[in-house]
Structures are given as C-alpha cells and as structure tokens.
Amino acid sequence: MYKAMGDRLPSEIDLILASGEHRVGALAFGPTSAQPERITPWGGGSAPGEEFTLAELAEAAERAQHVDELDENLRALLAAGSSLGGARPKAATKIGDQPWIAKFQKRGDSFPECRVELATMRLASECGLDVPPLDFRCVLDRDIYLIERFDRIPHGNWLERRPFASGLTMLGAHESEVSSFSYADLAGAIRQFGTEVRQDLHELFRRMLLNILVTNDDDHLRNHGFLFDGEGWRLSPLYDVVPKPQLGLERRLVLGVGPEGRNATIENALAGAAVFDLSHDDAKAIAENMSRTVATRWEQLFTEAGISAADRKRFATCFRLAAPAS
Ligand SMILES: Nc1ncnc2c1ncn2[C@@H]1O[C@H](COP(=O)(O)OP(=O)(O)OP(=O)(O)O)[C@@H](O)[C@H]1O
Numbered sequence: 001m002y003k004a005m006g007d008r009l010p011s012e013i014d015l016i017l018a019s020g021e022h023r024v025g026a027l028a029f030g031p032t033s034a035q036p037e038r039i040t041p042w043g044g045g046s047a048p049g050e051e052f053t054l055a056e057l058a059e060a061a062e063r064a065q066h067v068d069e070l071d072e073n074l075r076a077l078l079a080a081g082s083s084l085g086g087a088r089p090k091a092a093t094k095i096g097d098q099p100w101i102a103k104f105q106k107r108g109d110s111f112p113e114c115r116v117e118l119a120t121m122r123l124a125s126e127c128g129l130d131v132p133p134l135d136f137r138c139v140l141d142r143d144i145y146l147i148e149r150f151d152r153i154p155h156g157n158w159l160e161r162r163p164f165a166s167g168l169t170m171l172g173a174h175e176s177e178v179s180s181f182s183y184a185d186l187a188g189a190i191r192q193f194g195t196e197v198r199q200d201l202h203e204l205f206r207r208m209l210l211n212i213l214v215t216n217d218d219d220h221l222r223n224h225g226f227l228f229d230g231e232g233w234r235l236s237p238l239y240d241v242v243p244k245p246q247l248g249l250e251r252r253l254v255l256g257v258g259p260e261g262r263n264a265t266i267e268n269a270l271a272g273a274a275v276f277d278l279s280h281d282d283a284k285a286i287a288e289n290m291s292r293t294v295a296t297r298w299e300q301l302f303t304e305a306g307i308s309a310a311d312r313k314r315f316a317t318c319f320r321l322a323a324p325a326s
C-alpha cells in the first residue's frame with residue numbers, strides 16, 4: 001500500500017479504508033454497508049470481487065517485494081494481498097466457493113518456509129491439534145502454502161464472516177508488551193470469555209507444548225486467535241507454526257510457559273499444567289505422546305514436503321527436545 005501511494009504517506013484512515021473485505025475480524029470498511037467496496041487512496045485499482053489465479057498472486061507477491069513503486073497491474077491485486085496482516089507475503093484466494101489464505105516465499109528466505117510450514121502444520125495435526133485443511137502448490141517454480149480460512153463460511157452466494165479476535169485483542173495488550181504475557185494469561189481469557197473452557201484449555205496446553213517441541217519461537221499474541229460462536233469465544237484453529245533452526249541450546253518462547261517464565265522446556269510446561277485444568281499425570285501423558293509423535297514423524301513429513309536432506313539436517317536441531325525414537 002505504501003508503494004502504491006508513491007510519495008504520499010498513507011494515514012491510518014487511508015489504510016483502514018483500503019483494507020477491503022478480506023480482512024479478519026467482524027468489521028469491513030467502505031462507502032456503503034451493503035457492499036463494502038474499498039476506497040483506495042491511490043485511486044482506481046480497486047477490483048472488488050475480482051478473482052486472481054494463484055500464479056498471478058504469487059508473481060505479484062514476488063514483484064511487489066522488489067519494486068519501489070507499484071504499477072497499475074499490481075495495484076489491482078492489492079485488495080487480495082494487503083489486508084491479512086502478518087509479516088510474510090500472502091493473499092486471500094478461493095478454492096471453489098471456500099476462501100483460503102495463500103502464503104508465498106519471501107525474498108531472501110534462507111529456508112523453503114512454505115514447505116516447512118506445511119510439514120509442521122501436518123505434524124501438529126498428527127499431534128492431535130485442531131488444524132485447518134492445508135494444501136500446497138508449486139506454480140512456475142514458486143512455492144505456495146495454502147490454509148483454509150476458518151473465519152469465512154460459504155452459504156451459496158452468501159459468505160458468513162465469523163468474528164475473529166487475536167490474543168492481543170482478547171488480553172487488551174499492546175504489541176510492545178507481548179513478552180510480559182503468558183499462556184496462563186490466554187488460559188485466563190478462555191476461562192473468562194470461553195464457551196468450551198476445558199476443551200480449549202487442553203488445546204492451548206498442547207499448542208504451548210508443540211511450540212516447545214518444534215522450536216516455534218514466534219508464538220506472539222497475534223499468532224493466537226479466537227472465534228466468536230454467537231455466545232462467547234472459542235480458540236480458533238491453529239495457524240502460523242514455523243520452526244526456526246537455532247544454534248544455542250537454550251530456547252525461549254515469546255509467551256511465558258510456566259513457573260520458569262519463558263523457558264521452553266517440557267518441565268516448565270508441566271509445572272504449570274494446573275492452569276490448563278490438567279493433573280500432572282495427564283499433562284505428562286500428553287507431553288510424552290506428543291514428543292513421541294514429533295520425534296518419529298517430523299523427518300518423514302519434511303521429506304514428503306520436498307525439503308532437501310541438507311535442510312532437514314539443519315532443522316533437526318529444532319526437534320531436539322522431542323523424545324528419541326524408540
Ligand atoms: N486459516 C486462517 N483462517 C483465518 N485467518 C487466518 C488463518 N491463518 C491466519 N489467519 C490470520 O492471518 C494473519 C496472518 O497469518 P500468519 O500469522 O500465518 O502470517 P505471518 O505473516 O506468518 O505472520 P507473522 O508476522 O506472525 O509471522 C493471522 O495473524 C491471522 O489473523
């Protein structure tokens with residue numbers, strides 16, 4: 001959007017009005033409530049309802065990363081490509097009637113991030129977590145990771161928006177203070193606003209364990225989500241779990257884990273299990289099960305996702321905490 005504006009700096013209201021109908025959350029902005037068209041401060045280029053192929057989106061995502069100013073052709077794709085948030089290039093797309101999110105390679109990626117995310121999300125599913133349908137395409141040599149949107153439900157020609165709020169919103173927190181929050185705080189939000197409290201507390205505990213077991217240290221509050229079910233809030237399905245190879249032995253998550261703060265160890269997680277309505281024995285059984293699944297399955301899933309032996313070797317450090325295969 002900044003590149004589309006040329007020399008003028010967009011104001012906050014420019015950005016909100018230009019964000020269009022693909023954004024998460026219950027609100028869309030536009031000139032009329034019936035059909036929230038976008039008002040694009042760079043003029044023209046709005047293409048409401050227009051569909052683009054994955055190849056077009058992938059190419060645009062790549063080109064947008066290295067031009068200084070967006071040309072007209074790229075502006076038409078801004079609605080799909082700019083309103084979902086997050087740091088990686090992505091776009092709203094559809095498969096049949098169902099909205100999906102496509103994530104693309106980023107310029108200068110040192111790993112095949114799309115494939116790593118795909119393999120890890122599949123691993124999460126095998127660990128028993130609530131994972132949306134996933135897909136993967138390689139179009140003209142560009143990797144595309146696809147995840148079905150859990151906040152849109154198609155009903156014929158009407159698309160229901162399920163209200164979504166991030167963990168940041170649920171806790172009334174500011175981006176700059178996220179590392180002073182913990183999984184226990186998210187558990188508190190589930191207890192306060194949740195409609196399936198026990199089930200969601202257990203799911204949250206598993207997500208914390210997963211982030212430890214696969215070394216996903218990008219577990220900030222926007223990477224936790226909630227969906228409104230008409231009466232209260234449920235934990236949304238899982239998204240954005242990507243391991244990061246690290247040299248050091250010590251691992252920390254963004255959010256606090258247990259009595260030893262952000263230290264990413266199973267012991268720390270187990271010591272705080274009561275917050276998630278789990279006995280120590282039950283929590284331990286869950287951790288052992290998940291560790292076994294991670295240890296025995298990660299490499300196979302990485303191989304199936306087309307990740308090279310050299311890259312698998314680098315990622316092996318991420319799974320060091322999982323129990324050795326027996
Ligand atoms: N399956 C989904 N359905 C609906 N909304 C989703 C889904 N996956 C992600 N989102 C929303 O899109 C946002 C961006 O997605 P995601 O976190 O995967 O991107 P990212 O660029 O990797 O983020 P980060 O900056 O945290 O690395 C999320 O914060 C969430 O609000």
Ligand SMILES: [Mg+2]
Nearest residue numbers: 086222223240
């Ligand atoms: Mg994210």
